[in-house]
Amino acid sequence: MKEQWRLLQTGLNTAFSNMAIDQAVLVANSDGMVPPTVRFYGWMPPAISIGYFQSLTDEIDIQACERFGVNYVRRITGGGAVFHEKELTYSIVIPESHIKIPKNIMESYSRICGAIMKGLQYLGIESDYAPINDIVAGGRKISGNAQTRKLQTVLQHGTVLMDVDVDKMFSLLKIPNEKIKDKLIDDVKQRVTSVKHFLGKEMRFTQIAEAMKVGFEEEFQVELIEGMLSTGELTLAKKLEKERFSTIQWNHRR
């Protein structure tokens, strides 16, 4: 019989809640309270997440975010700033000691990205892993990923772009040199794609989630069983949302 992991479909949440849930699941899994977990989610309102090591004010135009009603949050994972609007976000939480997770961090990125690539294939999109942490389709980025390891547990979260508005993204992000902004925007438009752009048609969130579920099941040879957050996870997520992810101390710490 195949190993069973938990699948969480938590729908659309605020940035603060989304990041709090990922960390709460990590803690619960580390405590042995919940099985390895794959989660699919979205962002409402749209939000920018920045990497743990980034400077908030270097990366984000806070006034523009407020004008557009876009939230911003610091992740517990490294990596770059991401504008989350029309995308499916996944996370996977699993013990570092699990036999299906390579000990080597780069190898584990590749393995987990393999699940996303299988999911994309199911949608009719051939893709490649592009180290360090991207997946590309037709040479263009369609997914970005970030991993942390805490409490002997792996958390990797990442995006599958459903549609992308590069102009809006750059109205919210700061860039080092305003003079080359137009050129930079053109470059990024050439280097990024999305499910909609690649296939030439819209796909619903639920269709993409179904494909990604199959991707994870095939890559890891497991069965994903839809479940709920435990009471402990919900309590911890609320606490982390309030005391960490929605606070100035956390988001402006660098």
Place this chain on the structure above:
Amino acid sequence: MLTMRSQSIYKVPQGKLLKISLEYNQDNNVIKNIRITGDFFAYPEEAIERMEREINGTLLEKKQLLEKIHSIINVDHIHFIGLDAESLVQGILMCKQ
């Protein structure tokens, strides 16, 4: 004593974008405060804050910086992805005016 403040942006070869904010004493070139930011990865993440504290007081000079950073990496078992000790030193030295 004149405190110099400067910033650098350094694209790590085959890696990520490193941004350094630095305060140092212009008379003796000793680092007073450093902030290491960027879109790189480091495990464990919290070690970067210890590294910033440890670098304070170090001379703004290649050999001493490299020794210091290698020693912090070894003690804290830091694993960088998209960044390395040599690039950190490069980014820091770019702040020297």
